[in-house]
Structure formats: C-alpha cells, structure tokens
Amino acid sequence: MQLNRPFATVTPTLDGDVLAVLATSDVTFTITQVQRILTTASGEGIRKVLTRLTAQGVVLHDQVGRTNTYQLNTEHLAAEPIIALSRITATFLNRLERHLEGWGDALKYAAVFGSAATGRMTLDSDIDLLLVRASDPEDRNDNADPDTWDQRVTELGRLVTAWTGNDGRVVEYTQDEIRAAASAGEPLLNDVAREGLTVAGTRAWLNTQLRPIGKTQRNRNA
Template identity: 50%
Template sequence: MESWQVPPVYAAVFGSVARGEMTEDSDLDLLLIRPDGADDDRWETQVDELAVEVARWTGNDTRPLEFTEAELAGRAYDEAVLHDVARGGLTVAGSRAWLTGHLRKRKG
C-alpha cells in the first residue's frame, strides 16, 4: 500500500483472518480509510486491484469496507465494526492510535 498513488490513511485486516480462524470459505475483511479529497477513480482502481490480488494470493474473496476520513469522523463512534477493528484488527497501514482516537470522539 505504500506504493499506492493514493495511500490509505488507515488500513487493517479484521474478522476471521485477524482472529486466526480463516477457512477456505472465509472472506478476507479489509478496512480502508480513504483520505478526503482523494481522486475517486484512482482510489477505486487501487482498491479493485488489491481485492483481485489478495483473492488470487489467498483463494478467498476480499471484502473491502471503505470510509472516507469525513465519514469516519461523522460515524466512527456508532460503528460497531470499527470498534471490532480497533480491538482485534491487524493494522497494515497507518496507526491504530489514529483510529482509536476517532472512535473516542462523539460528534455532538
């Protein structure tokens, strides 16, 4: 992901993969936080290419869950899946502290 033209602000693998419970029928769940103002077409191309490559490497479907920074700021506190990622996800890009900091903020 470091070679991406539009790198994610944060990325993590979560779910059965992160728990060490992946089977041949499992989906590979990936959280991607896109920087605000990023080129939508370039971002989508990168995500699509990643999903194809990971599926090719693992033989499992890849399920990217995507948020922009603004979406994260507005919804993070109430999104259970984000709390799951913060507790047990495997960070691939960015900082877990950055994510957990956003989860503590309640928009008011």
C-alpha cells in the same frame, strides 16, 4: 486457504498441524504440550505423526527420563519451507503493507479484521479489509482521483484472492465518514479497534478517529 491453518494448503492431515506447532519455536515439545495446542487431536494421533516425522528426519526425538520430547530439525533440507509456511500470516500482512505503501497520502489507514485477524478462518471465509481514505483534498495527489482509487481497490481485492484463494471484502470510509460512523457507534469499527491488524497508517491514528465510540458507550452506560 485458512491463515490460521497454513499447512492445510498442502496437506489436510494432522501432520501439518503438528509441524505448525513445532515450527513456532526452537524449544522442545512433549506430546501433551502439542495436544494442549491442538485441542481436537488425540494424544495417540499426535504420537503417530511425530514418529512418522522423526523417521523422515524432519523432527528430532529425545528422551528425558520417561518423557519423550520433539523438536523441529532446523538443519533438515525441508526445514526452511516448513518454517516459511508456518509464518504465512506474517508474509500475507507484509505483502499487504508493501502494496499499500504505493497508495500515498490518500490512504490514511488500512487493517485486516474479522476471522482472518482473529484466527477463526474457515475455507469459505472472506478476508475483510478496512480502508480509510483522506477527506482533505490536500492529502490527495494526482494519482488518487476517484477513478484511480476505485482501480486500486479492485486490484487490491484481486491480489488478496490471488495470494490466498479467498475473496477479499473491502470496506471503505473517508476520514469524515469514519468519524461519523464512530459517533453512531458502528459495531464494525469496534471490531477493527479491538482485533484489527494494521497494514497502513498507525493504530494511534485510528484511535483518534474512533474516540466518539468510547464517548457513545460511556453515555449509554450513564
């Protein structure tokens, strides 16, 4: 699936993209406003979709002067699943957060990065996940031995695929390793710091670990 095009999981047509726009807000939209968001769709195509959805009752149509406006009918029986589908990225991130809560102190940080985080997914895109594991043995409980950790990572990849249909690609670091990689200016960590979506730990903690990236860049610019 494409997290950035949630309705494509049930319909490949423009109808889904238009519904995704209408479901993002309680305000009304004109055809021009919808087209500004759906940059590859024609105004005529959007008009036909809105006319069809209005006939189904799921979209409310009004006319202010010569301007036609459209709004999702939130009282429609289909509104609840439409809104739920439009929020599929948030649902995915929430599921990840809840699942990773059970990993305990052994997991210091986790984030989704790459196309799933930036809204540029295609059907063939992997879902990239960064996991940072504690280096200090005191932060590891009995359930976080190497075998248990590996089993959890394998299960995480399976769940991501089950939830989305996309391959889950997990990149692992220990806390010591991520500091060393940051000192070396690892580009992947720059991407995570700039665009990653945190699902375990805090961004402040990650920034503390990645401070050497900034120092390296300043030294190069000096």
